Amino acid sequence: MDFSFRLATSEDAAVIAKLVCQLTTEIGERAQIDHFDNDIKATCECCEQLLSQGQLNVLLAETDGVVVAMASYATTFALYVKGEMGIIQELYVEPTYRSQQLGQQLLVKIEQIADVQGWRAIELCTPPLPAFDNTLAFYQRHHYQAVGGRKMRKMVANN
Template sequence: MQIKFKVAKYEDSETIGSLVVDLTNEICELTKAQHFDINLNSTIERCRELISDGHYAAIIGEYQNKPVAVVTFTETYALYAGGKIGVIQEFYVSPELRASGVGSTLIEQVKKYGKQHDWSCIELCTPPLPEFERTLNFYQKNGLIPVGGRKMRQALA
């Protein structure tokens, strides 16, 4: 199976938005909770803004010219991690291609991008467990290790 990966551009915002909405819908369905207030149009518009402002990047995987995977990330800084790091915000592979190696190759694409941008590491938060135990195992198999804690949030708007 030949998956073509590319660093996304502004013009790819609709593709990114669509895949991210698929991801968030899947998380909500599996956990039977509405973790996100998200819709396609506002997600696409937000993606356009973040990419054009240089605050957000993505890599898209395509199979037979159809988008099947996406990883979004941002660059930030952390003293505990030695400086510049990459934080994966969203990571999604179409269900029919899971366990085919697409996700592992997508992680490798992020690592390559990070090395080119002098990141000291990459970090991410997993979706809620136990529903996503398989996701946690996938990340560990691909070299990411748990460092403790849980993602926490408080809306400011």
């Protein structure tokens, strides 16, 4: 199966919101946690706003004109990498496409973006372990190394 890749525009907000909510629902169900607000309408509105303002980057994978995978990423800076770096916030492949190396292709595309942007590193956070040990193994096969700790969050505003 052939896939094409492109950067999202605000017109893609609905499909991105759908995929992100599928991702967070899957994480919640498999890890038996409830850390996410899966309000697809609010997610879509937020996504559309951030995309139209240029504050969100999303790489989409399509086949036959249908979006089947996505990876959102951001650029930031960190002293511990001595400069600019990228963070993959969400990476999701529809379950029926997971055996077709689409996740790997998304990572390669983001690594190409990293090269063009001059990033010194790419970071991401895996979903909770051990429920997602296979996800950790996927990233390790693609030369991502565990650097410790756990993802932490404190909600500070409700705008």
